[in-house]
Amino acid sequence: MISEKEYNSKLAEARSYLIERVPSLPELGIILGSGLGAFADLVKDKVTISYKDIPHFPVSTVEGHAGKLVFGKVEDRSVVVMQGRFHYYEGYTMQEVTFPIRVMQVLGVTGLVVTNAAGGINPEFRPGDLILIKDHLNMMGENPLRGSNLSNLGPRFPDLSEGYNSEWRKKALAIVQEHEIHPHEGVYAAMSGPSYETPAEIRHLRVIGADMVGMSTVPEVIVANHGGMKVLGISCVTNMAAGILPQKLSHTEVMETAERVEKKFVNFVQGLMRVL
Template identity: 80%
Template structure:
């Protein structure tokens, strides 16, 4: 386990590196999931920093994740966009997976929009749907807050009764209607991966209340809440989960569906940035 002091030293070094290259600090962080990276093209006055150049930053290894931070403005808001994220299944610790969220916090960001590609469990969802996350199930077998607590950023026992900000969700539902997007919410279940779930696991997840399933997001949201950030989560349903339809799953389908709705997704997130 990494001590609180060691974690703070790493954060300070990453913060210093970024501040030497970015003229203004972000107020809002945005994480772009698999196949959804083109939102970064909207950023104005952009400064791009590769993950590999930032002290202590992991490196994204998954197709559909560009692996860079994009700083600048969207709709007049100062943003820090993660074009690609890190996953527990890549072999990183939970602290490494969530290190970028900690960096957002020490840079002063107070809000987070987190997005992902997810498998649909709720039979009312369809590939291509954009679903607001209203709650989650952490079934990854680990927790990013395990170990030394970063007391300067948050309490030992943070509250997650409203892990996904209610006010932000209500604003997002209104915007979805205005854009012609069917306003839907659901519970996101996080599994460790990297294999897709079995039909039996999906039946179990449905029984305990999951509407969609994926391999990310929850660690980031836990750490964001620990650090006092407001959070909005959006899942892009890129495929129906195992056993829902009579077909096998593959990452190509995930990328193809994400690409098909990317324009709508970008419009949605851009509109959200204006009002959150």
């Protein structure tokens, strides 16, 4: 675990590298989950930078994650889009997983839209549904804020009673019907992965209040809240979780479902840019 001084030095290097290459600083960050990268095609006046070229940035290793930062405009909003994310199960530390959120923070980003592909636990959900995250369960066994507090970036004990901004959720719910989306909200449970959950684990998660499950998002949301950002979360239900239906799980199914609902997802997030 690196020191606060060393971490801030790495942040400063990444910030300097990006500021030299982008025409304007973003106000809104967007993280695109597995198979949902097509939203980046909407960005106008774009500047695309590969993760591998940014100082101290991790590199995506999972299918469906392009590994690029895209700067530009969507609906006249200055945005930075993460076309692919990093996962704890890839072997990265929590500080490495959330480093891009810290970079967004020091670039001046004040709001984050985070998306993911998730397994459905709530029996009312179906593959292809887009669900607004109203709360989460951190079942990963780790917290990205563990260790010395980065006092220049946020408080030692950040409040997560509204980890997913209620005002933004209301605005999102107000436009779901025009995008042919059921007005679902749910609780997202984050597991460490990379193995899919067992049927027993899914039964446990259902009992304690989870509606969908995945292997990402929660570390990023914790760090974004620590840094004072507003957060909106969207899960794309790409499959039903283990034991909900009598079939085995595969990443291929995740990618196929994400591809099938890609247009609906892109239109919805584009609509959000007009109201957030």
